[in-house]
Amino acid sequence: MSRDKVVVVTGANRGLGLEIARQVAAHPEPITLLAGSRSGQDLKLSTAHPSSKVLYPKLDITNDADIVKLVSVVQDLGGIDVLINNAGLSFETFGIEDKKEVMSKTLSLNYYGTAALIDAMIPLMHEGGRIVSLSSSASQDCKFDNDELHKRVTDPNLTRQQLDDLVKEYSVAGVDPQPGSGWSTSPYGPMYSTVKAFINILSRLVARDHPELLVNSICPGASYTTPRVQDQMPIKFKTAEQGASEAVRLALGDIQGVTGKYWAGDTLDSLHAHVIDDWMGREIKATPRELTDSPFNAT
Numbered sequence: 032m033s034r035d036k037v038v039v040v041t042g043a044n045r046g047l048g049l050e051i052a053r054q055v056a057a058h059p060e061p062i063t064l065l066a067g068s069r070s071g072q073d074l075k076l077s078t079a080h081p082s083s084k085v086l087y088p089k090l091d092i093t094n095d096a097d098i099v100k101l102v103s104v105v106q107d108l109g110g111i112d113v114l115i116n117n118a119g120l121s122f123e124t125f126g127i128e129d130k131k132e133v134m135s136k137t138l139s140l141n142y143y144g145t146a147a148l149i150d151a152m153i154p155l156m157h158e159g160g161r162i163v164s165l166s167s168s169a170s171q172d173c174k175f176d177n178d179e180l181h182k183r184v185t186d187p188n189l190t191r192q193q194l195d196d197l198v199k200e201y202s203v204a205g206v207d208p209q210p211g212s213g214w215s216t217s218p219y220g221p222m223y224s225t226v227k228a229f230i231n232i233l234s235r236l237v238a239r240d241h242p243e244l245l246v247n248s249i250c251p252g253a254s255y256t257t258p259r260v261q262d263q264m265p266i267k268f269k270t271a272e273q274g275a276s277e278a279v280r281l282a283l284g285d286i287q288g289v290t291g292k293y294w295a296g297d298t299l300d301s302l303h304a305h306v307i308d309d310w311m312g313r314e315i316k317a318t319p320r321e322l323t324d325s326p327f328n329a330t
């Protein structure tokens with residue numbers, strides 16, 4: 032007998048997360064959506080299937096107690112089918128001068144919070160369950176351009192402990208990266224880029240260790256979510272609705288069993304066929320519905 036799919040979305044109260052949650056709730060098949068946010072607010076999302084429902088858990092992904100409560104709710108529902116890791120800093124640290132503060136904020140939410148939730152949900156995932164983590168094309172700017180470092184990040188046998196050690200190393204070395212160290216010295220969001228690269232690596236690693244699941248990361252394409260910052264940028268942004276659609280496809284659509292990949296194909300056929308935008312407004316050619324070639328892809 033078929034049952035409702037249980038889907039968790041983080042940061043569902045605004046931006047891409049709200050649009051992802053809207054689209055998941057509007058899925059034609061029966062869904063139980065847990066649209067999490069730091070406030071736990073009722074977002075009044077409409078469902079499409081008569082048996083679908085939406086719960087609004089309070090979920091700060093950096094708060095252990097919130098994660099423990101979510102685990103209990105998911106257990107009561109009998110498990111989880113899809114985790115969409117949307118919550119993350121994107122434009123929020125723009126303008127903060129203190130590099131240590133940017134490092135600490137970026138790591139705590141974009142890496143540690145995301146990783147903690149993945150760790151908590153994996154034991155509750157049904158066979159064939161999916162994890163979709165919002166990454167960014169900025170991660171592709173991060174080349175780890177040092178032989179030793181590059182070898183470490185691309186090691187197909189990299190363990191979770193080794194990745195966590197790398198992240199810890201980066202939390203110190205990345206504040207003032209030395210030329211030649213391999214850590215990004217780009218003036219444009221080096222910490223954001225590097226931490227999103229860590230998310231790609233984490234996805235690859237989790238996919239490798241959990242062949243029963245489909246685990247991928249994705250760039251939604253530059254999407255309009257933060258007017259305060261984005262109105263000053265010379266980039267043509269997608270709408271949040273458009274940006275959200277590819278994450279939802281990875282969560283609920285037919286992806287032919289692909290796992291362990293960073294996806295950056297077309298996210299909107301009618302607007303930018305064959306192209307995605309990166310942070311700096313350059314265009315990256317990408318073939319629609321295919322995977323980009325990335326050192327972080329599993330082979």
Ligand SMILES: NC(=O)c1ccc[n+]([C@@H]2O[C@H](COP(=O)([O-])OP(=O)(O)OC[C@H]3O[C@@H](n4cnc5c(N)ncnc54)[C@H](OP(=O)(O)O)[C@@H]3O)[C@@H](O)[C@H]2O)c1
Pocket residue numbers: 041042043044045046047048068069070090091092093116117118119120121122123140144165166167168250251252253254255256257
């Ligand atoms: N927008 C883009 O162009 C773009 C491009 C590439 C990748 N991305 C990625 O897509 C994701 C969403 O981006 P966005 O532009 O929609 O961001 P956003 O508008 O800044 O929204 C961020 C979301 O994360 C939530 N959040 C912050 N701290 C949290 C915490 N500790 N626990 C749980 N939720 C928390 C926020 O909730 P509050 O309202 O409570 O702060 C908000 O719902 C991010 O991971 C971002 O890096 C975005």
